[in-house]
Amino acid sequence: MACILLGWELGANRGHVVRLAEIAARLMADGHSVHAALQNVDGAVDILPDGVVLWQGPVWPRLLVNVSRLTGPPVATMADILARLGLDRSESLAGLIHAWDSLLRAIDPDIVIADFAPALLCAAAGRVPAIAVGTSFERVPGSLAAFPSLTGERPVFDESALLDATNHALRATGRAPIAALPQLFRADRSLVASFREIDVYADARTESPVAPSIGSGAPALSDGKGEEVFVYGFEAMMADAALWDGLAKSGLPVRVHVPRATPALSERLTALGFAFEPEPLPFDRIARDSRILVSHGGHGFVSAALLCGLPQVVTHYDLEKRGYADCVVKLGLGGQVPLLAIRAEPFAESLRRLYADDALAARARAAAPGFHAQMDRLIDEEVASAVAELRP
Known part of the structure; x- marks a missing residue:
């Protein structure tokens, strides 16, 4: 061998x-x-x-x-x-x-x-x-x-x-x-x-x-009944971002996982009213409970979101993640904003609009089988x- x-x-x-x-x-x-x-x-x-x-x-x-x-x-x-x-x-x-x-x-x-x-x-x-x-x-x-x-x-x-x-x-x-x-x-x-x-x-x-490699196999297709905003964070870039205030101002039910989050960050997110998950959640559970996803645009998470048929918002901070974000928007399956350009009130308003967009949700679910066919x-x-x- x-x-x-x-x-x-x-x-x-x-x-x-x-x-x-x-x-x-x-x-x-x-x-x-x-x-x-x-x-x-x-x-x-x-x-x-x-x-x-x-x-x-x-x-x-x-x-x-x-x-x-x-x-x-x-x-x-x-x-x-x-x-x-x-x-x-x-x-x-x-x-x-x-x-x-x-x-x-x-x-x-x-x-x-x-x-x-x-x-x-x-x-x-x-x-x-x-x-x-x-x-x-x-x-x-x-x-x-x-x-x-x-x-x-x-x-x-x-x-x-x-x-x-x-x-x-x-x-x-x-x-x-x-x-x-x-x-x-x-x-x-x-x-x-x-x-x-x-x-x-x-x-x-x-x-x-x-x-694509997403760690735990292709997630199941969402049934569209979830109500949460699930946020996958990246502490090194997102810890002090206006993103969190924007999420809080949206008034939507938010669940967050940030790998290796400091105690200070987890306490802050809990104080904002978010459900904070200290450990990664299975993507099937995320797909079941969520209506829209927010992330920094990592390839694995973006790919999993496409597979489960949920709209997503990419808050990108580098060239790679901007590229994925541009593709998601071009496909009509979500939104994007540079992380450092986020302002709380406009972000909250935009997120509420995307959350309520039934046509967007339907497009994301309709596109998912095409991504599963590539697995x-x-x-x-x-x-x-x-x-x-x-x-x-």
Whole structure:
């Protein structure tokens, strides 16, 4: 059997580890040994199956809080994101590749599986077969001549200068240069775990997507009888947001779950009259009891909302989540607002209007079967098939 290395570099939510855990479980059931090198190992042992060998993965330098330089004009492209994280300095990418080289020598995998891990793909290229997995935002088509703007605005960074810095790093680490920056995302196999309808690169995509990873299987379709507003929060960005006052002013019944919420935040939300859930709720229960959903726009939650046929409001705060929010609005299945642009009274009024919109609720329920029809190709099964094909 093969030795498999799972690697994760970018992205900040638990969905990456959930997806890799599904993949690891299937690979181990097939008899493979599995190592996981993760950007963030916090809580990973509670999600990954027993037997996975855990390593601290290389970290892009500006993800480290004490040297963070993530402020500046709003980003418009994936190149902008990578530059903010360090791609504008050739030393950053070179250091990441060297770090992955060390792990590759220590683990000696037969195949690597890269989850939003462009530096790992660079390290593995031509040396170890690579399977790239991720959401539609994370799996940029490697065939693109340049990263497109996802906002309609001009890029913040000069992509040609970033390409020069990238190729300097590739040459310095013994790799061949690339002709276009999106080639950072090339792999021997690409598996896009997302619905076509929320794929911001759909027009350039050649491979067929697989089912999104949502952790507990596809939720049941809502019967439309729920009355609550369910809010899935993200404390790091939402703790002090005007969102909470807007929800309170709406006068609607609100139930909230914020992972790892501080005691101060949970007390504040309870004081506002919300039903606060300290532990995650099964999505079937959310679908049963809710009329509309509010979230920060994480891919897994947005996908689950589409599957259960409930309208949703996305309070996005980054380029990825804005992309999903734009797709939800274009589909006519909900609303969106930038998190930091929320003002309590207008938000409350808008939420009440969406809550009362029977036509919106009917559209969301009618659309759900189309999303369920896309759940037949599971990421773990597709990875297992790719491993069987690529094994030396």
